[in-house]
Amino acid sequence: MKTLVLTQAKKLIAITVFLTTLTMPAWAAIQTVTLSVPGMTCAACPITIKKALNKIPSVSGIELNLAKREVTVIFDDTRTSAEALVRATQEVGYPSTVIGSAK
Numbered sequence: 001m002k003t004l005v006l007t008q009a010k011k012l013i014a015i016t017v018f019l020t021t022l023t024m025p026a027w028a029a030i031q032t033v034t035l036s037v038p039g040m041t042c043a044a045c046p047i048t049i050k051k052a053l054n055k056i057p058s059v060s061g062i063e064l065n066l067a068k069r070e071v072t073v074i075f076d077d078t079r080t081s082a083e084a085l086v087r088a089t090q091e092v093g094y095p096s097t098v099i100g101s102a103k
């Protein structure tokens with residue numbers, strides 16, 4: 001009997017943990033950051049930049065504006081940071097700076 005109760009308690013904990021994981025995105029801080037990428041000068045540049053940013057697991061959206069030389073990135077700021085995004089573009093040869101952010 002005691003084991004049964006324990007098993008049930010474990011199950012309950014497991015379910016709670018599972019539900020917590022499921023509802024996580026609702027609390028996760030989704031942030032939008034706009035980066036200025038002066039080196040983005042031709043149509044091929046955005047492909048390289050997008051590829052680099054897509055490697056960051058918490059990035060959920062990337063919008064590139066070649067004319068304005070800007071990249072807007074949507075990401076979960078509990079898992080990565082604007083600095084990491086800047087580093088990612090820099091690593092592929094495109095230094096960038098954060099020019100705006102919104103939550």
Ligand SMILES: [Cu+2]
Pocket residue numbers: 040041042043044045046
């Ligand atoms: Cu280019």
